[in-house]
Structures are given as structure tokens and as C-alpha cells.
Amino acid sequence: MNHNEYLPFRSEIKEVMKHTDIEYTFRMAYEGDVKPGQFFEVSIPKFGEAPISVSGIREDSVDLTIRRVGTVTGEIFERYQGDSLFLRGPYGNGFDVENYRGKELLVIAGGTGLSPVKAVVDYFSDHIEETNGMTLVAGFKTPKDILFLEDFGKWKQAMEVILTVDCADDDTACQIGLVTQYIPGLKLKNKEETTAIVVGPPAMMRFTTQGLLDIGLKEENIWISHERKMCCGIGKCGHCKIDDTYVCLDGPVFPYTKGRKLLD
Amino acid sequence: MGYLLGLKEINEVLRQWNKNFVIYAPKLIPDGGAFSDTDSVHYGEVTSIEEIVFDRKSDFSFKEILLPISETLFYFTEDSVMEPATPEKQAIIFLRSCDLHAVKRLDTMYLHNGAEDHYYKRLRDRVKFILMGCKESYESCFCVDMETNRSDDYHASMDLSEEGVRIDNKNPEWDELLTANCTKQADVTPSYVTETETRVNIPKSLSLDIMKSTMWNQYDSRCIGCGRCNFVCPTCTCFTMQDVFYTDNGKTGERRRVWASCMTDGFTDVAGGGSYRKNNGQRMRFKVLHKVYDYKKRNGIHMCVGCGRCDDVCPEYISFSHCINQLENGMKEVTEHES
Numbered sequence: 001m002n003h004n005e006y007l008p009f010r011s012e013i014k015e016v017m018k019h020t021d022i023e024y025t026f027r028m029a030y031e032g033d034v035k036p037g038q039f040f041e042v043s044i045p046k047f048g049e050a051p052i053s054v055s056g057i058r059e060d061s062v063d064l065t066i067r068r069v070g071t072v073t074g075e076i077f078e079r080y081q082g083d084s085l086f087l088r089g090p091y092g093n094g095f096d097v098e099n100y101r102g103k104e105l106l107v108i109a110g111g112t113g114l115s116p117v118k119a120v121v122d123y124f125s126d127h128i129e130e131t132n133g134m135t136l137v138a139g140f141k142t143p144k145d146i147l148f149l150e151d152f153g154k155w156k157q158a159m160e161v162i163l164t165v166d167c168a169d170d171d172t173a174c175q176i177g178l179v180t181q182y183i184p185g186l187k188l189k190n191k192e193e194t195t196a197i198v199v200g201p202p203a204m205m206r207f208t209t210q211g212l213l214d215i216g217l218k219e220e221n222i223w224i225s226h227e228r229k230m231c232c233g234i235g236k237c238g239h240c241k242i243d244d245t246y247v248c249l250d251g252p253v254f255p256y257t258k259g260r261k262l263l264d
Numbered sequence: 265m266g267y268l269l270g271l272k273e274i275n276e277v278l279r280q281w282n283k284n285f286v287i288y289a290p291k292l293i294p295d296g297g298a299f300s301d302t303d304s305v306h307y308g309e310v311t312s313i314e315e316i317v318f319d320r321k322s323d324f325s326f327k328e329i330l331l332p333i334s335e336t337l338f339y340f341t342e343d344s345v346m347e348p349a350t351p352e353k354q355a356i357i358f359l360r361s362c363d364l365h366a367v368k369r370l371d372t373m374y375l376h377n378g379a380e381d382h383y384y385k386r387l388r389d390r391v392k393f394i395l396m397g398c399k400e401s402y403e404s405c406f407c408v409d410m411e412t413n414r415s416d417d418y419h420a421s422m423d424l425s426e427e428g429v430r431i432d433n434k435n436p437e438w439d440e441l442l443t444a445n446c447t448k449q450a451d452v453t454p455s456y457v458t459e460t461e462t463r464v465n466i467p468k469s470l471s472l473d474i475m476k477s478t479m480w481n482q483y484d485s486r487c488i489g490c491g492r493c494n495f496v497c498p499t500c501t502c503f504t505m506q507d508v509f510y511t512d513n514g515k516t517g518e519r520r521r522v523w524a525s526c527m528t529d530g531f532t533d534v535a536g537g538g539s540y541r542k543n544n545g546q547r548m549r550f551k552v553l554h555k556v557y558d559y560k561k562r563n564g565i566h567m568c569v570g571c572g573r574c575d576d577v578c579p580e581y582i583s584f585s586h587c588i589n590q591l592e593n594g595m596k597e598v599t600e601h602e603s
Contacts, residue, residue, distance in 0.1 A: 229535065234378045236381055
């Protein structure tokens, strides 16, 4: 009997971390190979499946940061306590930390876009000596929307961090403005060699990558991650196809040289 | 090995096959057409040669046998999942050359694009194909231009002729039965067409620049996004997951996959309300390029097999072959625009 990739396994919810009213991180029991930027198909019987990217990796668990936006995620928020979810995966290529090791790394994330790249930030935050300097620029809509606030303190000790919000309604510690406006002022050692990861909504990625090219970063040193709602995760259902590329198989992480051609 | 059989004898062969195989073939559905007093031809189980429609193109393809419209992946109880059993009988599918080429397209997606698909594989392994020869092409067929008018990798072929049924058998397990029932052995080559009235030209210069052409705009209003073209297509393979729970016991149910269409709303929805390709013209562009451009870039063969069923079924009389033939002008438009 050949392997049946569609059968999910039950995974215990070990911990829930609430970032905002609609964004929680679920720490799920999981032991096995997994890379930052990969995703799991998360399901609750009766409500269906949704692809959720991995935001943290531990020996016996993975973090899945879920935003309450649909039927499946709504149900997960309603009934998670002391419970478990069904998972299958991980799927997709994920980020390969080898691409950034020994190099200067710039990570620019918009909103929940921080989630797929967070495990890369975590890794290099713990092993900052493996990089040639690192900068994180993270933008959110308002202070209330900030994810992983408690992690920013830890990251600041290892790397340059710019935490910004589009608009602030009270006096907060973070800066105000879109992530793109910080690009010209970035203190980078050697822009010809700097590697960058850009993840966020499509418009944010477009303007941010353009900004990076404008200050002299090379196309081939930039990586992006695309978002699609994959039904199967294994190159069959067709929902994530762009041109001849299946985001679930060939991505979701792409070098910019390929990713920029994926227009829809 | 080639055989000639009378009608009575071929029915005996079908009867014998029926012991181990469910036989699927195009069947006439009286009054099943889109208009009053018209028939349609669908795939269904048959037990005799008389039931099989040889003189018309089937309105739907064989696809639903390998890829059911709604397929249960597993049953849920409160804390376990259970896979449904595989059908006991094997299957024989009667199909034409274009559709046999379509099987290759399905195999490419379901066996080779990423991990092997468990549910497709278990049905696929149980199927034998009988090629139905085409003496003439039908309205809207363009198999010759898509190079799908001939097939060699069938288990057997069948052609109706005045002297009876002509069979070319390639499955050694069937030789004994056919020898016992045949009028005579003979050299048999399945008939195939060498020209079609509908022609298509896929420009060699075709590139993604065609996305910028205004040729797609006409479909914004003409296409109603119903997805019929996807459902009759023998090579469309997309699906969506669906969870169903039983009303008598809300804690048990099943997860299914059901056919999906890239022409309908909802196909590209992502979390938070975003979606791609909101206009029907852009959906048409996505579908057409998949069929005659990007599938080939990835897999080496065109996805479209030229059966023309999408032309036949469209309630807005949109012709897929005509759209392909506009690509050349579309390319001219975008390249002239640039220079």
C-alpha cells in the first residue's frame, strides 16, 4: 500500500500564546523534520483544512500562528482549550538557513508575514555569530496588531531591530511609518553582498523589494514567500498554481529572481 | 494480436470480462441533452456492445472514473480517521484517442507532480483501456493539431465495421478468450483521423507577455464563470476539500475532495478575503495558458488534447479553439506595444 498523504494525524495543543484578539500562536506537539517557512494543513473535522505556516520550531513541537479569518480558523479559536488539532505536513520548501549563513542578513516583514520567517529570525538570534550582522524591520498596522512582542526584546539584544506601525493611537515604544520608508536609512555593511528576506502582503513585497534594489541590493540575494490557499499541499489541487509553478511544491519561498515573475 | 468478432461473440467476451471488470463506456442518456428532445452521451456501466455509443463524441469524458466528482478521502469519528475500502472489481474503460492521451495528463499530475496521489493510484492500477477508433472527426475536435489523434498504449482497441467488431489486443491475458470467440484472426489497426475541420495554431512565440494583451477583455462580459468547460475537460484536475458531517451524529462525518473550477468565484480566495484573477477574462487567460503554455513548460507536453468538449458545452458559445487562434494576434499586439 502506497503512502496516503491525505490522512492527518492528531496533534495535542501544548500551549496557546495570544498576540492580539484574532492572532494566537498554537504550540503543537510534533517531532520530525521541519523548516522555517514550511506549512502544515491544519484541520478540525467538520470545518475543513487551512494551510498555516510554521512560526517556531522546537524539539518536540512546532508553533503555528493562526489568524482568525475564516471557518476553520474561527472554529480553532472557539474550541482549542485542552484540545488537539489534526495536522498533515510539513509541506513546501521553506527557508534554507544555509543561504544566509556567514552573510549579512536583512529581514523585512509586514504583519503576519513575520510568522513564516520568524523561525529564521529565532535561529540567527540564537546564533548571531553565524551571520555577518543582522537587521529586522517589522511593520504592523497598529500597536494592537503587533505579533511576538515578547520576542522583540530578545531579538534586540542580538540584532538591529526596527519595529514600526502604520499608525499609532497612543504613545507606544515603536516607530511610525511603513517598512519601506526605513530602507534608505538602513546601516548595511556591504549592500552588494547583503542577503534579504521580504515577506508580507503582495503590495508590501513589491514596494519593499523595489526599495532594496534601489539602494543597491542584488536581485539574486533577495528571497520572498508567496501566500496562496493550498487545498492539498502536494501539487494536485491546483489552487496555488502561478504560471508553471506550484507554490506548495516549488515554494512558498522563492528567490526573488524567480518569485518576481510569478504574476497573477 | 488482431481479431474479428461478430456481435453475439463480442457480447460473450464482455460477459466474461464483466466477471472481473466493471466496464465503463459512453452511453446514450435519452432526453439528457441541454435542450428539449435532445440526448446526451455520458460515461456509465455497460454489459453489451449495443449500449456503447460509437458514432458520437461523449459530452463528458471518462475522467470521473479515475477522479470521481466527489471522492471520500476518509471517515472521521471523534478521534480517529478511517480510509474507505478500494473497489473490489477492476475496471475497463472504453475511450477515444484524445481521452487516452488525457490519461497521460492525469498521470502526470497525480503520479508525478509531487508525491503520488494515493486515491488516484489505487483506482489507476485497476484500470484497463480499450481504444475506440475514430473513423471521422466530430464538430470542434482538433486532436490532429494537438498530436493526440493516434494512440498506441491501449490494452485493446475496438472498431465497428460491416464485418463485425475489429479488435487489436495487446493484453496477453485476453488472447485466449478472444481466440475462442473470434470469426478470424487478422491484422487490425485502429482507425484514426488525419484531419479535423477545426484547426488550432499555438504560436511558437507565445510567452507570458500575452497576459498584457487586450484579447482577454472580451471574456470579462462573455464568460459567465460557470465552470462547465472545466468539468467536461478530460485533463482538468483541480479539486477542493470539503468536510461533511452526518445530521444524525454530528461527531462523525467524512472529508471529500470535489472537483473545482478555476473559472468560478472562490477558487483563489486566501485568508482575510483576498483573491486573485477577479475578472472572468483573466480566469480565461489562466485556463488557456495552462492548457497550451505553462503545463508544457513544466511537463513537456501540452495539457489540452483537443477534444473540443469545452466548445461544445459552453452556454455562451465561447470557443476555446478560437481563443487559441487569437494568441498569435495577441502576441503581435503586446510585442508591437513594447517596441
